[in-house]
Amino acid sequence: xIKVENVSFKYKNSNKTILDNLNFxxxxxxxxxxxxxxxxxxxxxxxxxxGIIKLKHGNITIDGLKIKDKKVQDxxxxxxxxxxxxIIFNNIYDELSFSLKGLEKAxxxxxxxxxxxxxxxxxxxNNDLYSLxxxxxxxxxxxxxLAKKPKxxxxxxxxxxxxxxxxxxxYKIIENLKNEGYxxxxxxxxxxxxxxxxxxxxxxxxxxxxxxxNEDLINKSYLLKESGIKEPIxxxxxxxLKENExxxxxxxxxxxxxxxxxxxxxxxxxxN
Ligand SMILES: Nc1ncnc2c1ncn2[C@@H]1O[C@H](COP(=O)(O)OP(=O)(O)OP(=O)(O)O)[C@@H](O)[C@H]1O
Ligand SMILES: [Mg+2]
Numbered sequence: 133x134i135k136v137e138n139v140s141f142k143y144k145n146s147n148k149t150i151l152d153n154l155n156f157x158x159x160x161x162x163x164x165x166x167x168x169x170x171x172x173x174x175x176x177x178x179x180x181x182x183g184i185i186k187l188k189h190g191n192i193t194i195d196g197l198k199i200k201d202k203k204v205q206d207x208x209x210x211x212x213x214x215x216x217x218x219i220i221f222n223n224i225y226d227e228l229s230f231s232l233k234g235l236e237k238a239x240x241x242x243x244x245x246x247x248x249x250x251x252x253x254x255x256x257x258n259n260d261l262y263s264l265x266x267x268x269x270x271x272x273x274x275x276x277x278l279a280k281k282p283k284x285x286x287x288x289x290x291x292x293x294x295x296x297x298x299x300x301x302x303y304k305i306i307e308n309l310k311n312e313g314y315x316x317x318x319x320x321x322x323x324x325x326x327x328x329x330x331x332x333x334x335x336x337x338x339x340x341x342x343x344x345x346n347e348d349l350i351n352k353s354y355l356l357k358e359s360g361i362k363e364p365i366x367x368x369x370x371x372x373l374k375e376n377e378x379x380x381x382x383x384x385x386x387x388x389x390x391x392x393x394x395x396x397x398x399x400x401x402x403x404n
Pocket of ligand 2: 174175176288
């Protein structure tokens with residue numbers, strides 16, 4: 133479990149309070165979406181939890197250990213928005229093995245193989261990174277984190293720069309990782325990315341203004357709108373249907389489920 137308790141934060145060179153007595157928890161096996169307007173402090177939270185920037189006020193514990201603890205750093209991996217800024221080597225093997233230094237060669241090989249499999253990129257093992265699309269590069273960045281065998285993964289706007297086909301592939305990877313038991317924090321600006329989470333935290337004025345369980349999204353999507361965050365298209369469609377007295381009991385928020393439920397509704401109406 134990740135516990136963020138009474139965390140306040142200001143950058144050294146600025147007087148602006150970014151996080152103001154922030155509190156939240158992430159349970160093991162959950163996918164949490166953190167949303168908020170530009171500059172609301174989402175990336176700052178990711179950097180604090182992953183230890184990239186130093187915590188000064190409050191507490192962050194991971195499985196009961198303070199984030200300063202060396203053991204904690206191995207439990208967490210973070211992937212940023214732009215894979216281009218994270219790549220060090222041209223060769224995929226070199227890139228993935230870089231952070232595995234010190235491990236035995238066979239262990240490195242097996243970790244690289246497994247993590248490339250997890251992101252569907254095993255066939256590219258011997259390719260140059262620069263020959264890949266942005267979406268494929270991002271999948272390699274996810275593999276790099278997975279190769280370190282973390283328990284918690286922070287994705288900071290993982291698909292913002294990626295085309296829609298690439299986005300779908302990454303959403304599927306995130307879903308698979310959840311099924312494999314990883315705990316994921318997905319920081320996002322994209323409405324549709326919220327739908328892959330179990331719970332959405334809305335960050336406002338340095339605090340969690342609202343916390344919405346995914347299954348309540350349909351009734352609470354106004355909280356997203358109120359906070360200046362775009363509603364997922366699927367929820368917009370469901371809202372419009374509701375306005376027209378077509379109420380669908382949707383649980384997973386997938387287009388397939390929407391079509392399935394709509395078809396059922398049409399059938400019922402024909403029968404009546
Ligand atoms: N190194 C830094 N020094 C000073 N101020 C910073 C630094 N990094 C970020 N900030 C400021 O802190 C605030 C929060 O930034 P942060 O990157 O956490 O927001 P965000 O919610 O991730 O925004 P975005 O949606 O644009 O990614 C912003 O006002 C930003 O300008
Ligand atoms: Mg950010």
